[in-house]
Amino acid sequence: MKLLIAGGRIIDPGQGIDKVADLLIQDGRVSAIGSGLSTSDAEIFEARGLIISPGFIDLHVHLREPGEEYKETIRSGAAAAVAGGFTSICAMPNTDPVNDNASVTRFIVDKAREAALARVYPIGAITRGSAGVELAEMAEMKEAGAVAVSDDGRPVMNSQVMRHAMEYARDHGLVVVDHCQDLDLAAGGAMHEGRYSTLLGLKGMNGAAEETQVARDIMLAGVTGARVHIAHISTAGSVELVRRAKQEGMSVTCEVTPHHLALTDAAVEGFDTNTKMSPPLRSEEDRAALIEGVRDGTIDAIATDHAPHHMDEKMLEYDHAPFGVVGLETALGVVLTTLYHSGLVELSRIVEMLTARPARAFSLPGGNLSVGSDADVTIFDPSLEWTVDPRQFKSKSRNTPFAGWPLRGAVVATFVAGRAVLRQ
Amino acid sequence: MKVAFNRKDLLSIRELAAEEILTILDTVESFKQISTRDIKKVPTLRGKTVINLFFEASTRTRTSFEIAAKRMSADSINISASNSSVSKGETLIDTARNLEAMAPDAIVIRHPSAGVPQQLSGMVGASIINAGDGAHEHPTQALLDAYTIRERKGSLDGLQVAIIGDISHSRVARSNTHLLTKLGCHVRIAGPRTLIPPDYEKLAGDSEGSLTVCDHIDDAISGSDVVMMLRIQRERMNEAFFPSIKEYSIQYGLTLKRLALAAPDCIVLHPGPVNRGVEISSEVVDSSRSLILDQVANGVAVRMAILFLLVERNVA
Amino acid sequence: MEFKLKAQIMDAAGITRAISVLASQIVERNVGTSDLLLVGIRRRGVPLAERIADKIQQLENDRPPTGQLDITLYRDDLSTIGPRPVVNRTDIPEDVTDRNIVLVDDVLYTGRTVRAALDELVDFGRPRRVELAVLIDRGHRELPIQADYVGKYVQTSDSEIIKVMLSDYDEEEQVVLVENE
Numbered sequence: 001m002k003l004l005i006a007g008g009r010i011i012d013p014g015q016g017i018d019k020v021a022d023l024l025i026q027d028g029r030v031s032a033i034g035s036g037l038s039t040s041d042a043e044i045f046e047a048r049g050l051i052i053s054p055g056f057i058d059l060h061v062h063l064r065e066p067g068e069e070y071k072e073t074i075r076s077g078a079a080a081a082v083a084g085g086f087t088s089i090c091a092m093p094n095t096d097p098v099n100d101n102a103s104v105t106r107f108i109v110d111k112a113r114e115a116a117l118a119r120v121y122p123i124g125a126i127t128r129g130s131a132g133v134e135l136a137e138m139a140e141m142k143e144a145g146a147v148a149v150s151d152d153g154r155p156v157m158n159s160q161v162m163r164h165a166m167e168y169a170r171d172h173g174l175v176v177v178d179h180c181q182d183l184d185l186a187a188g189g190a191m192h193e194g195r196y197s198t199l200l201g202l203k204g205m206n207g208a209a210e211e212t213q214v215a216r217d218i219m220l221a222g223v224t225g226a227r228v229h230i231a232h233i234s235t236a237g238s239v240e241l242v243r244r245a246k247q248e249g250m251s252v253t254c255e256v257t258p259h260h261l262a263l264t265d266a267a268v269e270g271f272d273t274n275t276k277m278s279p280p281l282r283s284e285e286d287r288a289a290l291i292e293g294v295r296d297g298t299i300d301a302i303a304t305d306h307a308p309h310h311m312d313e314k315m316l317e318y319d320h321a322p323f324g325v326v327g328l329e330t331a332l333g334v335v336l337t338t339l340y341h342s343g344l345v346e347l348s349r350i351v352e353m354l355t356a357r358p359a360r361a362f363s364l365p366g367g368n369l370s371v372g373s374d375a376d377v378t379i380f381d382p383s384l385e386w387t388v389d390p391r392q393f394k395s396k397s398r399n400t401p402f403a404g405w406p407l408r409g410a411v412v413a414t415f416v417a418g419r420a421v422l423r424q
Numbered sequence: 425m426k427v428a429f430n431r432k433d434l435l436s437i438r439e440l441a442a443e444e445i446l447t448i449l450d451t452v453e454s455f456k457q458i459s460t461r462d463i464k465k466v467p468t469l470r471g472k473t474v475i476n477l478f479f480e481a482s483t484r485t486r487t488s489f490e491i492a493a494k495r496m497s498a499d500s501i502n503i504s505a506s507n508s509s510v511s512k513g514e515t516l517i518d519t520a521r522n523l524e525a526m527a528p529d530a531i532v533i534r535h536p537s538a539g540v541p542q543q544l545s546g547m548v549g550a551s552i553i554n555a556g557d558g559a560h561e562h563p564t565q566a567l568l569d570a571y572t573i574r575e576r577k578g579s580l581d582g583l584q585v586a587i588i589g590d591i592s593h594s595r596v597a598r599s600n601t602h603l604l605t606k607l608g609c610h611v612r613i614a615g616p617r618t619l620i621p622p623d624y625e626k627l628a629g630d631s632e633g634s635l636t637v638c639d640h641i642d643d644a645i646s647g648s649d650v651v652m653m654l655r656i657q658r659e660r661m662n663e664a665f666f667p668s669i670k671e672y673s674i675q676y677g678l679t680l681k682r683l684a685l686a687a688p689d690c691i692v693l694h695p696g697p698v699n700r701g702v703e704i705s706s707e708v709v710d711s712s713r714s715l716i717l718d719q720v721a722n723g724v725a726v727r728m729a730i731l732f733l734l735v736e737r738n739v740a
Numbered sequence: 741m742e743f744k745l746k747a748q749i750m751d752a753a754g755i756t757r758a759i760s761v762l763a764s765q766i767v768e769r770n771v772g773t774s775d776l777l778l779v780g781i782r783r784r785g786v787p788l789a790e791r792i793a794d795k796i797q798q799l800e801n802d803r804p805p806t807g808q809l810d811i812t813l814y815r816d817d818l819s820t821i822g823p824r825p826v827v828n829r830t831d832i833p834e835d836v837t838d839r840n841i842v843l844v845d846d847v848l849y850t851g852r853t854v855r856a857a858l859d860e861l862v863d864f865g866r867p868r869r870v871e872l873a874v875l876i877d878r879g880h881r882e883l884p885i886q887a888d889y890v891g892k893y894v895q896t897s898d899s900e901i902i903k904v905m906l907s908d909y910d911e912e913e914q915v916v917l918v919e920n921e
């Protein structure tokens with residue numbers, strides 16, 4: 001089975017490729033990249049004016065299955081993923097039951113295979129039940145398919161436990177992903193602590209609640225030699241800490257969400273609970289620092305932290321609404337509109353943060369279009385104008401802060417192992 | 425003569441222009457007169473329904489709104505959180521829809537969470553009056569405070585006003601800060617550092633007056649024309665905001681001695697209920713400088729005026 | 741709203757004369773000034789009541805007390821009229837009970853304003869008698885209400901408006917008939 005994707009601009013930062021060329025896929029693998037490739041008995045996909053990229057990889061997604069299937073299932077989440085151009089997603093373990101043992105890990109892997117849409121790589125819990133006390137069975141989970149460990153949703157507050165977790169994870173080649181938040185400093189907070197929390201009378205979470213934990217994790221990574229990945233980095237101070245750690249050669253990586261790149265705490269005015277997430281939307285200074293971190297490479301990956309919630313659950317007082325917004329289907333549009341079309345960040349950097357660097361951070365297969373690799377390909381039109389309509393989402397949930405936003409840039413087709421899983 | 429106030433809801437002082445605030449204050453005058461008549465009632469809102477939806481216990485404010493509605497001949501109904509299904513986990517949309525089905529003309533709402541009146545206003549056709557939402561705003565309180573000040577001082581422009589106490593948790597502080605700075609007052613804030621929220625001095629934005637956060641309560645009180653004391657809740661002591669009631673009252677309480685630092689005709693306000701001996705001494709409460717009871721009387725008139733302006737707004 | 745002037749009903753001198761006539765009629769009917777209380781209906785009824793009181797002072801050497809009534813809160817048409825009028829103070833300096841009240845207004849038209857004024861007045865107490873004095877009666881009553889003292893009767897159509905202009909509020913003193921365009 002041959003598929004020729006013809007005439008598009010191939011951006012593959014993992015191989016240093018950025019040129020207009022044809023991509024030949026055969027039997028589900030990348031066969032060749034070049035000009036004037038043979039088209040005999042190949043299906044042709046006309047891609048002039050479009051961008052051909054390795055399939056996007058999202059390191060941070062909440063799929064809610066098992067346990068909260070009314071918000072999202074592995075199937076609906078995988079469908080939302082490919083609609084957003086993501087061919088691989090990493091599923092956080094805060095399900096019900098928590099993914100802290102191999103049987104839940106296997107369940108997730110099996111369900112994903114059944115859905116046959118995006119690849120789903122489970123992230124196992126660091127501690128049992130993510131309670132922060134006893135270690136979870138990391139080795140067993142890895143055998144079952146886990147690619148990293150995290151207690152996401154919560155930090156591991158006890159530093160001794162975190163130290164042990166890092167040492168143990170290191171032995172088994174697993175990256176430790178931390179949701180950095182000092183629970184005492186942040187207790188009761190519903191948004192970023194600053195001018196807007198004062199204006200709106202909401203309890204705020206100071207940026208220091210994240211930075212103290214980022215600093216701690218970096219130091220423990222130095223002590224243990226573990227690979228640490230900072231989830232959804234959100235403050236200027238955190239970016240600076242990671243920057244310095246990298247300068248000193250430490251194996252620390254981090255990710256940023258599209259919503260933290262596009263929005264600030266000013267968005268909370270109006271009390272729309274679709275602006276409530278953790279970490280919260282921060283100040284304009286923080287946002288500028290995140291964008292700088294994208295530009296200078298301090299931040300490795302763009303990851304959505306896709307967190308579906310049912311409309312009923314979000315339809316509460318701002319104080320009581322759950323944290324989290326969906327993001328798989330708006331990520332590309334938001335990032336291109338905010339960073340690329342505004343002239344702040346080059347297209348190749350953006351693609352790199354969606355492909356090669358996330359793959360490297362978690363040692364995942366894919367993230368590039370090297371000959372012989374599985375043909376996970378995302379084709380997008382960087383100029384296509386569209387308006388976000390949550391009712392059109394493939395995700396079961398609609399909790400987005402971008403409803404009604406006019407965006408420029410959208411996925412046109414997504415291929416997993418050479419098979420078209422999305423065709424617009 | 426046109427009226428510069430034509431809104432469906434009263435959600436916050438922040439969104440009001442100075443002209444709107446002055447229009448409201450000018451309207452209050454006539455309503456105050458009604459409470460001095462033999463028959464303390466006008467037929468203006470006859471047949472209208474006002475629901476008092478209180479998710480937080482408050483006899484004082486609720487009674488004030490109830491009397492205000494009844495003096496306007498409206499039907500006043502009280503719903504408190506324990507009587508509604510909200511405590512059972514009803515969503516805001518269902519609360520709103522259930523209320524709408526009763527076809528009220530106005531809903532007065534007090535809630536411990538900021539933003540609820542605003543969230544509801546988009547969902548119901550009735551006029552929403554914010555009677556206090558978390559630490560966010562308490563518009564009618566600021567209006568009655570301003571009216572009380574203006575009644576005694578003639579005009580608000582250029583007055584030095586001190587607001588003292590737990591600013592962090594105070595919707596009264598925020599609403600008053602917005603209103604007084606919009607009308608040209610020089611507002612000075614003081615309290616324990618732990619109870620002053622970040623960037624508070626930026627709250628006033630570009631208004632006519634000015635806003636300063638003082639290091640010491642005496643700096644704020646010195647030369648003031650109006651001193652507004654905020655109530656301190658004892659629970660804050662248990663949350664490590666300040667060490668003890670005793671220390672609080674010595675460091676931050678208003679006594680006659682401290683009041684002597686203010687202007688000779690300085691007046692004292694307090695939103696109530698008063699903690700005698702804590703944030704304010706009994707001597708000050710009972711002195712002729714204290715307009716605390718005037719605030720209560722004016723509260724009814726202000727709320728009558730608000731009900732009138734919202735319910736009988738120009739829908740044409 | 742644009743107006744087209746159709747006729748002048750009274751000039752300044754005419755207004756003064758009409759007020760004199762009203763004042764003497766009131767004094768005659770009330771056999772003097774005791775227990776008399778003139779209440780002007782805002783806005784223009786107020787200066788008229790003051791002028792009538794002044795004239796009565798000239799005639800009887802005794803000025804009856806005057807008050808003012810704002811009927812906004814008693815109207816039956818609040819949400820449907822144009823820009824909402826400002827609510828002003830109602831000020832009745834004396835107890836109305838057992839008094840002979842004369843309500844004073846500039847123009848009597850449908851009668852609804854007077855109906856509202858009566859409702860408000862009785863909320864203050866129980867007058868012995870209430871009478872009505874108007875500068876102009878233009879007909880077209882919608883309620884069974886009539887004036888006891890009238891400066892001038894003017895036939896009008898519904899598309900016309902009578903404007904009473906007094907120096908207290910307007911540039912010139914006159915009463916004019918205008919067409920509502």
